[in-house]
Amino acid sequence: MATIKDVARDAGVSVATVSRVINNSPKASKQSVAAVTVAMKKLGYRPNANARALVNQSTNTVGVLVSDVADPFFGAMVKAVDNVAHEHGKHILVCNGYHDEEQERKAIELLINSRCESLVIHAKSISDEELIAYAEEVPALVIINRSIPGLETRCIALDNYRGAYMATEHLIKLGHKNIACLASSHEIEDSTQRVEGYQAALDAHNINLPASFIEYGEPNNDGGETSMTNLLAKSLKMTAIVSYNDYMAAGAISVLQENSRQLPDEISIIGFDDGLIARYLQPRLTTVRYPIALMAEKAARLSIALARGEKDPSEVLMFSPTLVKRDSVQKQAD
Missing domain, CATH: 3.40.50.2300 (Response regulator)
Structure with missing residues (x-):
């Protein structure tokens, strides 16, 4: 398997230059980018994702925590987040928490340790205080389907x-x-x-x-x-x-x-x-x-905006339910 040294040798540049190209550094010249790109393709070299994350402090990934992705409700939520992530050239990493305190905590720790730059969290079992602490650690952490006092501007909830x-x-x-x-x-x-x-x-x-x-x-x-x-x-x-x-x-x-x-x-x-x-x-x-897809889309956009240090333009954080009338309800006879 080719190494970064092999790429540098084949491209006729230093290892540092290869690193700059891999991490999209503006210091890399067009000639260096071209030479390194050709060498990586020729040698079949794939940059180490973890190493890139250490340099960039990010994996360009949106972390998502749900109760159980097998549930269609959470499947719709994940799909909505994924759509927004793809719009911004990002991928998602999904964890299940199963509405269990320890499982939710482990999942959030995993997403943070995986250097996800944005987090969309559906957590029901861990405390408000613990979620606030995580939010202080990760500026782009957004809570969905829960409203926490003191963290309202980063909570997407339903009435x-x-x-x-x-x-x-x-x-x-x-x-x-x-x-x-x-x-x-x-x-x-x-x-x-x-x-x-x-x-x-x-x-x-x-x-x-x-x-x-x-x-x-x-x-x-x-x-x-x-x-x-x-x-x-x-x-x-x-x-x-x-x-x-x-x-x-x-x-x-x-x-x-x-x-x-x-x-x-x-x-x-x-x-x-x-x-x-x-x-x-x-x-x-x-x-x-329950407009979970709209809420998840909003949560993802807010999280990505926060990760970029931007303010999300929309002020809608509390969503309203609507009644859908079908056939299972009838007027009560007098």
């Missing part, structure tokens, strides 16, 4: 409270009063804010329901099935359901159909996220759209 309030109020305006809630059992702000939004909408319309109308579960199909089974076991006179996300709604729908409950004639249901699955459920799922 989860408003989304749940909107979904619940939509059902109320259609005449529903006995509205159950499928909530996430994960101890993250999204779950708390959505339950608070649900409860606030009920309170605003003077609807008082017992705590038994809220059932917690894993935020996936299985969690939706288990939570829905538990709600049915309580024999609640519910006519509608607000779900933490579309996957829990999908699990709930399967249980309702297995128990011969007609949707939306007997029970209406609203999801959250507007993932691909929402369009193909039967009935097609009314849901709250």
Whole structure:
């Protein structure tokens, strides 16, 4: 395998000159660039990425932390970041944190140690204080799907409270009063804010329901099935359901159909996220759209701008959810 010394010998220049060419130094003459480029191609020499990073203090890479890239929600987020990175001639390095404190910490440390010049971080388990410390260390670190006091200008978030309030109020305006809630059992702000939004909408319309109308579960199909089974076991006179996300709604729908409950004639249901699955459920799922691709694009642009010492021109940091009406909700009969 060719070395930098071999390239220097073949090009008739010094090792220092080869290094300057590799690292795009303005001190390298056009003749040197041409000679070194020809020699590298001839010898099949590839510059060591780690060595270049040490010189440039950067790998021209955007680091991305998600919970689980296998989840289509986070797949959409990664794709949006990747699109922006490619626009700027950069690549991405993706790590999974699995909503686990230690895994998230290890992932962020790996991205920093890999000399990523920009970081887009989706972390739910490590503390605000620790994320603030990381942000102080990495000026181009941007948090997505979380708002941290003192770090608001580098946080891209969604108004989860408003989304749940909107979904619940939509059902109320259609005449529903006995509205159950499928909530996430994960101890993250999204779950708390959505339950608070649900409860606030009920309170605003003077609807008082017992705590038994809220059932917690894993935020996936299985969690939706288990939570829905538990709600049915309580024999609640519910006519509608607000779900933490579309996957829990999908699990709930399967249980309702297995128990011969007609949707939306007997029970209406609203999801959250507007993932691909929402369009193909039967009935097609009314849901709250989570603009994760737009948010991820914004986060990536902000991070890259910060890495360049620039100010991002857009002031939109808190995104608003929107209601997507499909077929899983119906007006409650008088």
